[in-house]
Amino acid sequence: MASETIALSVVNHGTRPIGDRLHDWVVTVDHKKLGILYILYALMFLVIGGIEATIMRIQLIVPHNHFVSPQVFNRMFTMHGTTMIFFVVMPVLFGFANYLVPLMIGARDMAFPRLNAFSFWLMALGGFLLYFSFLGGSGLYGAGNAPDVGWWAYAPLTSRAFSPGHSSDYWTLALLVSGFGSIGTAINIIATILCMRCPGMTLGKMPLLAWLNLVMAGMVILAMSPLTAAQIMLSIDRYLGGHFFDTQAGGSATIWMHFFWIFGHPEVYVLVIPAFAFASEIIPVFSRKPIFGYPVMVAATVCIGFVSMSVWAHHMFTIGMNSYANSFFAITTMAVGVPTGIKIFNWIGTMWGGKIDFKTPMLFCIGFLFQFLIAGLTGIMLGTAPFDWQLSGSYFVVAHFHYMIVGGILFALFAAFYYWYPKITGRMLNESLGKLHFWLLLIGFHLTFDVMHIPGLLGMPRRIYTYEPGRGWEVWNLITTIGTFIQGIAILLFVANLIFSYWKGPKAGNDPWDAWTLEWSVSSPPPPYNFASIPTVASRRPLWDIKHPEDPDWKYE
Amino acid sequence: MKATAHKTDWGSVAGPVAGVFILLAEVLLAASLCSAASGPAIPSIFKPESTPADSIYGLSVLVLAITGLIFVIVFGLIAYAVIKFRRRSDDGPEPPQVYGSNQIEIAWTVIPVLIVLVLFMATARVIHAIQDARKPDGAIEVTVIGHQFWWEFRYPELGVVTANELHVPVSDPSRPTPTFLKLLSADTDHSFWVPRLAGKTDLIPNRVNNMWIDPHETGVYVGQCAQYCGMQHAKMLLRVYVDSREQFDQWVQEEKKSAQSRDAVNEGRRIFETTACVNCHTVSGTVADGRFGPDLTHLMSRDTIASGATPNTPENLKTWIQDPDSIKPGSLMPAMKLNDHDLDALTAYLETLR
Numbered sequence: 042m043a044s045e046t047i048a049l050s051v052v053n054h055g056t057r058p059i060g061d062r063l064h065d066w067v068v069t070v071d072h073k074k075l076g077i078l079y080i081l082y083a084l085m086f087l088v089i090g091g092i093e094a095t096i097m098r099i100q101l102i103v104p105h106n107h108f109v110s111p112q113v114f115n116r117m118f119t120m121h122g123t124t125m126i127f128f129v130v131m132p133v134l135f136g137f138a139n140y141l142v143p144l145m146i147g148a149r150d151m152a153f154p155r156l157n158a159f160s161f162w163l164m165a166l167g168g169f170l171l172y173f174s175f176l177g178g179s180g181l182y183g184a185g186n187a188p189d190v191g192w193w194a195y196a197p198l199t200s201r202a203f204s205p206g207h208s209s210d211y212w213t214l215a216l217l218v219s220g221f222g223s224i225g226t227a228i229n230i231i232a233t234i235l236c237m238r239c240p241g242m243t244l245g246k247m248p249l250l251a252w253l254n255l256v257m258a259g260m261v262i263l264a265m266s267p268l269t270a271a272q273i274m275l276s277i278d279r280y281l282g283g284h285f286f287d288t289q290a291g292g293s294a295t296i297w298m299h300f301f302w303i304f305g306h307p308e309v310y311v312l313v314i315p316a317f318a319f320a321s322e323i324i325p326v327f328s329r330k331p332i333f334g335y336p337v338m339v340a341a342t343v344c345i346g347f348v349s350m351s352v353w354a355h356h357m358f359t360i361g362m363n364s365y366a367n368s369f370f371a372i373t374t375m376a377v378g379v380p381t382g383i384k385i386f387n388w389i390g391t392m393w394g395g396k397i398d399f400k401t402p403m404l405f406c407i408g409f410l411f412q413f414l415i416a417g418l419t420g421i422m423l424g425t426a427p428f429d430w431q432l433s434g435s436y437f438v439v440a441h442f443h444y445m446i447v448g449g450i451l452f453a454l455f456a457a458f459y460y461w462y463p464k465i466t467g468r469m470l471n472e473s474l475g476k477l478h479f480w481l482l483l484i485g486f487h488l489t490f491d492v493m494h495i496p497g498l499l500g501m502p503r504r505i506y507t508y509e510p511g512r513g514w515e516v517w518n519l520i521t522t523i524g525t526f527i528q529g530i531a532i533l534l535f536v537a538n539l540i541f542s543y544w545k546g547p548k549a550g551n552d553p554w555d556a557w558t559l560e561w562s563v564s565s566p567p568p569p570y571n572f573a574s575i576p577t578v579a580s581r582r583p584l585w586d587i588k589h590p591e592d593p594d595w596k597y598e
Numbered sequence: 599m600k601a602t603a604h605k606t607d608w609g610s611v612a613g614p615v616a617g618v619f620i621l622l623a624e625v626l627l628a629a630s631l632c633s634a635a636s637g638p639a640i641p642s643i644f645k646p647e648s649t650p651a652d653s654i655y656g657l658s659v660l661v662l663a664i665t666g667l668i669f670v671i672v673f674g675l676i677a678y679a680v681i682k683f684r685r686r687s688d689d690g691p692e693p694p695q696v697y698g699s700n701q702i703e704i705a706w707t708v709i710p711v712l713i714v715l716v717l718f719m720a721t722a723r724v725i726h727a728i729q730d731a732r733k734p735d736g737a738i739e740v741t742v743i744g745h746q747f748w749w750e751f752r753y754p755e756l757g758v759v760t761a762n763e764l765h766v767p768v769s770d771p772s773r774p775t776p777t778f779l780k781l782l783s784a785d786t787d788h789s790f791w792v793p794r795l796a797g798k799t800d801l802i803p804n805r806v807n808n809m810w811i812d813p814h815e816t817g818v819y820v821g822q823c824a825q826y827c828g829m830q831h832a833k834m835l836l837r838v839y840v841d842s843r844e845q846f847d848q849w850v851q852e853e854k855k856s857a858q859s860r861d862a863v864n865e866g867r868r869i870f871e872t873t874a875c876v877n878c879h880t881v882s883g884t885v886a887d888g889r890f891g892p893d894l895t896h897l898m899s900r901d902t903i904a905s906g907a908t909p910n911t912p913e914n915l916k917t918w919i920q921d922p923d924s925i926k927p928g929s930l931m932p933a934m935k936l937n938d939h940d941l942d943a944l945t946a947y948l949e950t951l952r
Contacts, residue, residue, distance in 0.1 A: 111829050111928055191826045197803060198786050198828060288803035294787060295802060328683070334698035359789060359825075360800045361781075361807035364729040368722045375714045375721075379707065386706040387698075389675050396685040396693050407680060414672055418665040425661050425717060427654045427724040430797020431643040434789060434824040500641030500793040502824040505832035512820070513640040589692075597697055 070154035072139050073567065075161050077465065079136025082165055084536070086128040089172075093121040095529060098522040104510040114506035115189035120171070122192025123212065126308070127219055128168040130450060134315040135164075135226050137457055138254045140465065142230060144560035145248045147239025147578065149570040152232035160225035167219025174211035188212040191504065193305065194275075196286030196297035201279055210279065217272040220265045227261035230254055239559075241578040246598065248558050248581065249332060252339050253318035256346045260307045260314070263350060268304035271297065295360060302353035310349045313445065314342060316453035317384060320406050323460050324388050326556045327403035328395030331582060331594070334387045341380035341387075348377050358429045367426045374424035381417055385410065400554075401475035405456035408483055412448030416441060419494070437497025443490050447528075455482070455535065462542070463549030467565040470546060474538040482531035488524025492517050557582035641793040641820050647840075648769075648811045649776075650728045650796035657724045664713060728797075731810060738766060738777040744788030744801035744823070746930055747830035748892055748905040758853040759880070761892030762905045765839045767846035769812035775843070776812035786828055792821030792838050800825050813840040822906075829928030835906025849899075856883030857895050857951055866947025869940050874932065881951065891931065897951040904929065915945050 066074060097117050100108045109117070139157065143150055151157045174187045188208040190198045199209045234255045238247065275297075277283035284290040286297045325332045332338060354362065354370040362370075388410055397403065419441040423429050432438060455478070462470050496514040497503075508514055552561040561584055563571055580586055580594035646652040683693075742764075743750040751760050766777040781790060783801040790809065791798035799809040813819070823834035841849060859867065870876070871885050878891035886894075897903075900910055907926045908914045917924060920941060922931040936944060 111832065115826075115829060115831075189829070195787050195826070198826075203786060203828065291804065293804065295805065329685075329692050331695055331697055333696065334703050337698065337703045359798050360802060361805065364725045367725050367729070368718075371721050371725070372714075372718045375717055379710045379714060382710045383703070383707055385672060387703075389672075389679055390696075390698070390702065392676075392679040392683055394693055394696060395683050396690065397680060397683050398685045407676070410676055411673065414669065414676070418669055421665055421717070422658070422661050425657060425721040425724075427721065427728060427797060428658045428661055430799070431651075431654055431658070431793060434791070434798065498643055500643065500791070500821065502789075502791065502822060502831075504826040505822075507832050509835070511639050513642070592695070594695075597695075 068158075070150075070158045071569065072143050072151045072154065072157060073465075073571075075157050076136045076138075076140030078161055079132045079139060079164075082161075082168070083129045083133035083136060084539075086124050086132075086168060087532070088536070090121050090124040090129055091529060091532060093117045093124065095525055097121065098525040100506060101508070101518050102522040103519070104508050104515060106507060109506070111506045112189060115191075115504070116187040118504055119188050119191055119194075119212070123171060123188075123215070124168075125446070126192065126312070127216060128164075128171070130312050130446065130454075131219075131223060132164055132168075133454060134257075134312065135161075135223070137319075137454075137461070138230055138257075138315065139226070141461065141560060142233055142251055142254055143237065144464075144563070144567060144571055145558050146234065146237060146242060146251050147559050147572060147576045148233060148237035149572060149575075151229050152237055153229050156225050157229050160222040160229065163222030163225065164219045167215040167217075167222065170211055170218060171215035174208050174215075177207060177211065193301050194297075195301075196275075196292070196294045197288040199275060199279075199297075200287045200289070202289060210276070213272045213275055213279075217269060217276075220269040220272070223261050224265050224269075227258035227265070230258035231262075234258075239572075239575050239578060245336070246578060246581050249321040249335065249338055250318040250558075253314050253321065253342055256342050257311050257314045257318075260311050260346055260349070264304045264307035264311060267300050271300035271304075274300075295357075298357050298360065299353070302356045303350075305356060306353040307349050309442075309445065310345055312450055314345070316409065316450040317342065319453045319457040319460070320388060320409055322558065323402050323406050323456050324391050326460075326554050327398045327400060327406070328392045329398070330391055330395040331557075331585075332387070333390030333393070335581065337383060338387055341383045344380040345377060348373060348380070352377060355424055355426075355429070356433075358426045359433050371424055371426045375421060378417060378421055378424075385414060385417070400459075401470070401472060401479060402456040402460040402554075404476065404479045405452050405459065408479065409449055409452040409456065412444055412452060412486070416444035416449055419444065432497060434502055435497035436501045436503055437494050439503045440490050440493035440497060443493070448486055448490065452482075455479075458535075458539075460554065461560075462539070463553045464560055464565045464567070466543055466546075467549050468542050468544075468546030469549050469553060470542045471538050474534060474541075478531050478534045478538065481527055481534065485524045485527030485529075485531055489521050489528060490524070492520045492524070552584070555588075557585040557588075559583055639820060643793045645794050647815050647817075647819070648795040648813045650809070650811065651794055653724050653727055654797055657720060660720055661717065664717060668713070733778055733810075734774060734776065736773075736775050737810075738775065739780065740764065740766075740777055741780045741782065742790060742801065744781070744783040744785075744790075744827070745890075746785050746828045747823070747834040747926070747928075749790075749834070749836060750784075750892065753850070756850050756854070758850055759893045760853060760896065760900070762835070762902065763837045763839060763900050765841055765846060765849050766811065766813065767843050768816050768840050769814065771814065774812055776810050778808065778810045781807040781809065787825045788823045788827045788834070789825035790821075790836070791824035792819050792836060794819050795821075795838060798824045811838075813838075816840045816842055816845075820906075830926055833905060833907040833926050833929075835902075837902065837906055852899065852952075853896055857881045859883070860950050863943070863947040863950050866943035866945070869936070869944045870947055873934065873936075875934075878931075894948065894951055897948055899952060904931075912945055912949060915948060916941055919944065 069075060096109060097114060100106050100114055186206055186208050188211065190204055190209055194212060197203060234251050274285040278285050278287050284292040286292045286294065288294050321332055321338060352370060352373045355374045358367055423432055423441060459470050459475055496517045499513045501508060501514045549565045551564055559576060580598050582594050586593040586595060644655060646655040739755055741752040741754060749762050751764050767775050769775045781799055781801040783803045788801040789798045790801060795811040795813055796809055799807050817840055819838040819840065821836040823831055827834065876886035876888055878888040880887050880889065880893045880895065882895045902908065903910045903914060903918055904926050919934050921933050922929045
């Protein structure tokens with residue numbers, strides 16, 4: 042009872058009036074509170090984006106369906122893509138980075154707490170601007186006019202001739218504003234990791250999560266800048282008479298593609314590298330072994346960071362580049378597979394010879410490994426440029442990147458939720474509900490996205506609001522839609538578990554998983570400013586050294 | 599707690615393993631269904647009927663074989679590790695702490711590098727063979743112009759203009775008569791994709807792209823626009839008619855003729871030529887010379903209207919003229935709102951445009 046009161050008082054500051062407590066959350070510059078805000082904000086948009094996906098899947102359940110109009114369908118896929126990338130996956134990953142990086146490197150906060158708060162609220166503003174387009178897209182008098190240009194918003198569809206009203210402007214502004222927020226957070230993460238590590242924690246002794254977030258943050262700065270620049274150029278086109286992308290006045294449609302994808306492909310790695318980070322922390326703990334090949338894992342990540350900056354035009358194999366350009370982007374794309382493969386092998390090496398404990402976080406990690414493997418292999422198929430001439434723009438691509446984002450990133454994220462929820466709230470998530478969540482999501486995921494590859498191979502393009510009967514696509518679309526509903530139920534179970542366990546879950550204690558990194562050395566939830574006295578570490582697994590004084594890691598590193 | 603731990607572990611292991619085998623079975627089933635799906639209407643990329651599609655198919659089989667092998671090996675390793683190294687009881691000591699092995703790391707770096715090199719060489723070969731193919735004498739040239747939301751086909755050497763239904767001659771491998779397509783766009787981005795004939799190439803404003811096909815079998819091949827181009831992207835369908843050489847030459851002769859005028863439909867013709875129709879449509883030999891919409895000179899030679907959205911029947915024509923949105927909401931064809939008499943007369947005229 043006593044410890045419960047202490048735990049709650051840390052989060053809620055005791056029994057102060059609710060208005061004061063909410064005010065605390067709004068003005069906070071604490072990395073843990075901002076982390077939680079990021080995560081809750083992302084979860085809200087996850088549900089919204091999921092509803093948009095469900096609307097699309099209902100529309101496609103049979104050919105020539107009339108569930109929604111073409112305009113609504115086009116808005117749904119634009120909003121779904123934009124929401125999931127910019128306002129779900131990025132904020133939730135930033136949230137975990139914010140929460141975990143200072144704790145894991147033995148720091149009391151991020152390097153720039155106020156920049157941290159500023160970045161979060163910019164990103165929040167971006168999300169709300171995007172959704173305000175439903176009201177304001179036609180200048181407030183017309184309802185239901187969200188952007189319908191697709192999440193990559195190819196020119197010239199975004200020019201005033203093809204996109205009248207303000208819906209595209211809301212899209213542009215939302216990405217511009219949240220892009221500034223992302224760059225701010227990235228600078229903050231880099232500064233924190235480079236400058237705030239506790240004594241003894243050299244770069245070579247950082248937890249992999251910190252390393253991977255460092256690489257991710259570097260990529261955010263490099264990738265977000267061209268996107269931000271392109272948004273400004275697009276606004277100049279739309280309002281100041283510029284002609285960067287206005288093809289009717291001699292502008293270039295392909296320049297937009299280059300700007301977008303030189304952001305867009307590194308972005309995939311910006312999203313997946315933190316997922317790697319979760320797997321790299323969780324798999325060792327539940328295999329009871331240190332990560333296999335730590336230096337190689339770091340090198341592979343840095344290598345992915347560099348190579349992924351030179352692969353963007355594999356999204357553009359069909360735009361008629363010459364054969365040399367196509368060959369170049371084919372080989373760089375395949376080359377990324379090498380360090381990625383090395384990572385998969387090292388995770389298997391970590392499990393090898395261990396004593397694997399199948400708690401929910403580990404189940405999600407194994408799901409992640411398996412699905413990430415398949416997503417990587419379909420990625421190789423898409424990287425062979427001629428094969429891509431068939432697959433590009435088809436449902437095969439949609440299946441591929443959902444395999445990566447749902448099967449890979451989201452599964453790793455759920456692992457992270459089950460693993461760190463006890464640290465964040467002081468309560469364990471319900472294990473049975475967790476396992477049910479895992480199995481339902483796994484079944485729903487595979488029903489949806491395994492099957493979704495097939496209509497692509499049978500010639501079904503993406504982004505069509507309806508399709509012709511008799512082309513062999515009906516049954517696959519039906520199964521895909523059924524799988525979507527199973528996934529929806531799984532996500533609702535997860536949300537219920539989050540809420541239920543917050544009050545009713547068993548107490549976690551400081552270190553429920555018998556883990557080895559610094560966040561498990563402090564109370565759950567951690568006290569303000571994390572560490573009463575700054576720890577000193579001698580190895581990558583400081584808590585292992587304490588628990589096993591007879592056989593400490595620093596003897597081997 | 600401890601008594602059940604062993605059992606629970608087995609359950610957790612059996613589950614993933616069973617699940618995964620079900621998955622594998624599912625994938626195999628799907629693959630077999632894919633290859634079984636061979637109806638002519640199914641635009642499967644695994645039923646190529648033209649050299650570019652055929653070379654891509656060959657490459658895809660190689661890539662699928664290699665990635666399939668990688669999948670089986672790596673998946674086997676994961677499954678083995680998960681089953682073999684599961685925790686059997688809670689109370690044992692920690693397993694041996696292994697930090698890594700440089701030899702193993704080198705092995706699993708070098709092998710993927712070699713695989714990538716093999717894949718790249720096979721890929722570069724096919725890229726070169728398709729993209730840098732020389733245009734032989736006797737090749738048919740067609741300019742394809744993408745519009746929201748229909749296809750314009752112009753045969754500059756033959757003096758033929760048509761829409762949505764591309765006619766090309768069959769190409770005999772011993773005396774190839776491929777068709778080279780020059781791809782342009784009048785408005786937004788589009789993409790020309792007929793899976794059984796070739797991979798897709800985009801039509802981009804202010805840019806000239808090229809692709810070619812040489813179909814080996816006569817018949818109708820379906821496809822559709824594969825780059826999101828606006829509200830009716832879904833109904834920008836595409837049909838390629840591969841004719842025998844004789845049929846093709848005859849088709850060209852027919853298409854080159856101007857529209858035949860018949861007195862019986864003069865009233866409909868007058869309506870056509872005095873309403874907005876002529877601003878967007880061409881009927882050669884008349885005052886109608888608009889280029890915003892499809893050329894209607896030989897409208898009735900086509901099986902479909904509205905870019906394949908509906909069959910070309912008198913009833914559908916009437917619906918299309920009166921209320922295009924009921925067939926294709928967002929189409930740029932305006933609703934003409936004619937009275938019944940004028941509509942009948944106009945349709946009767948259109949039906950003479952053979």
